[in-house]
Amino acid sequence: MDESPAEVFAYYPHNVSNADGTLVQVESNTQTDYLYGKAATAASISKKNVNIEMKHALSQVVFKLRKGATYDEGPGLLESLKIENNDDKNVFQTSGTLNLGSGQVTGTSTNGVLTLMPGSTLLLTEEYQSISSICLPVSATAGKNIKALFTIDGRAFRYEFPASTTWRAGMRNIYTLTISNSGLEIGGGEGSDSGITIEPWEASTDNDISLVPIL
Numbered sequence: 001m002d003e004s005p006a007e008v009f010a011y012y013p014h015n016v017s018n019a020d021g022t023l024v025q026v027e028s029n030t031q032t033d034y035l036y037g038k039a040a041t042a043a044s045i046s047k048k049n050v051n052i053e054m055k056h057a058l059s060q061v062v063f064k065l066r067k068g069a070t071y072d073e074g075p076g077l078l079e080s081l082k083i084e085n086n087d088d089k090n091v092f093q094t095s096g097t098l099n100l101g102s103g104q105v106t107g108t109s110t111n112g113v114l115t116l117m118p119g120s121t122l123l124l125t126e127e128y129q130s131i132s133s134i135c136l137p138v139s140a141t142a143g144k145n146i147k148a149l150f151t152i153d154g155r156a157f158r159y160e161f162p163a164s165t166t167w168r169a170g171m172r173n174i175y176t177l178t179i180s181n182s183g184l185e186i187g188g189g190e191g192s193d194s195g196i197t198i199e200p201w202e203a204s205t206d207n208d209i210s211l212v213p214i215l
Contacts, residue, residue, distance in 0.1 A: 005042035009100040010052050011035060026057060026105060027095040028114055031134050034058055036100050056201055057098050057105060059167035062132040063116075063148070064176040067124040073181050074153030076124035081131060082149045084113040086160055091145040093136050103169060105137050112136075124152070124179060138167040152179060172201045 009021055012035040018024045026034050034057040043049075061083065067076040085092050093107030094114055116133045138146070144160040151157075159175070167173050 008039040008043045008052065010037050010039075010054070011057075011098070011100055012054065021100040022097075024098040024100060025095075026098045026136070028058065028133070028135050029094055033134060034098065036098060036103060038101065055103065056170040057103065058134050059137045059169055060132055060172040060201055061135050061167065062130055062172055062174045064128045064130050064174060065122075065124055066128045066178050067126055068178050068180040069126055071179055071181055073155075076153065076179060078117070078122040078124055078131075078150065078152050079154070080149070080151040081116040082113060083116065083133070083135065084147060084149065085111070086145055086147040087143075089142070089145045091138060091141055096136055105169065107136055128176065132172075135167055137169045138165060140164045140166045148175075157183065170201055172199060174199070 011018075011024055013032065015025065024034075024036075026032075035054040036057050037052040037054040039052050041051075063081065065078065083092060090107075090110065090112065092114075093109040093112040095109040096105050096107040098105050114133060114135065116131050122129060122131065141161065141163055143163050146161045146165060148159045148161070149156065150159070159177075
């Protein structure tokens with residue numbers, strides 16, 4: 001009987017089709033919160049019980065939206081919200097593989113488009129309302145490679161995520177926006193001037209940002 005110590009890895013949810021711990025399939029379209037972990041100590045015949053701290057494999061993007069007090073160009077109905085690539089670099093992806101040992105996620109999709117509110121709408125008020133989405137991690141972008149597309153009261157707006165945007169695993173990235181008659185304002189509100197907050201998944205803060213109408 002082999003008494004050599006063995007490293008123990010775990011992930012959730014389990015999928016019987018995953019036969020390789022370096023190529024566990026992950027995707028964001030179903031909004032599954034994939035977790036993974038490695039035992040702090042090796043297991044053996046004499047030490048069968050190990051503790052594993054589970055971590056989030058993916059990242060999270062949160063849009064906090066509200067309607068400005070003077071907005072009068074419609075009821076403030078958010079009809080659509082998508083995240084997609086802004087060029088042919090294919091930086092934003094919706095499927096990939098997870099390496100349980102390193103936690104590295106490698107994208108495999110050819111044209112990532114993620115719809116944050118499929119089949120639903122949101123009536124904005126003067127109070128913040130949140131729409132969140134689980135996303136594959138993104139390494140620091142070279143340019144404005146990713147965009148968010150909003151449709152509000154029949155008008156299309158675009159927000160191009162800035163260069164060096166990084167969505168790390170286990171972190172939430174908060175973008176807080178206020179709709180006004182001239183567009184969506186980002187920055188200059190609560191929190192940092194940039195209007196972008198990056199924090200551990202479990203935390204939450206408010207900031208303001210600005211969207212560009214699509215003419």
